[in-house]
Amino acid sequence: MAEQTNLTQFEAIYSELRELLLNHARFYNLPPGDLEILKANLEINLVGGTYDRGIAVPNTASILIGATLDKEQYKQAAALGWMVELLRASFLMSDDIINGSISRRGNPC
Structure with a gap:
């Protein structure tokens, strides 16, 4: 039986992915302060909620292979x-x- 992601x-892998995105953005020689704006944008617009769509991806992968995903998968x-x-x-x-x-959900856009 495939295991379901909670x-x-x-959420446990978000910080690593955020750092990968920010490190990639550094290659574009953005103006000063833009990396901090990007980081704030990610925190404000990406973090929070139920993540139903995102969680569906590893759940679907697990169902398709018919087993619990290993760490790398x-x-x-x-x-x-x-x-x-x-x-x-x-x-x-x-x-x-x-x-x-x-505003969106009581927070500034």
């Missing part, structure tokens, strides 16, 4: 799940810009 497991599937969450966050940010929203 919220704690999924889980890390890869969860990383893809976080990218799904990042894509979703970008859609929400675009929607907020288009609609001229000033």
Whole structure:
């Protein structure tokens, strides 16, 4: 039987992925302060919630192979799940810009 990912497991790899994204962004020689803006953007727009879409990725991978994912398989599937969450966050940010929203769930956009 395939094992299901829980919220704690999924959140556990976020900090490593955040650092990978920030390290990648450093190669673009961004203006001073932009890395901090990117980091804040990730924290504000990506962290929190149920992560249903992201968690579905390692769960689906486990179901498809018919077994519990090993550590490396889980890390890869969860990383893809976080990218799904990042894509979703970008859609929400675009929607907020288009609609001229000033808050989402009580927090500033």
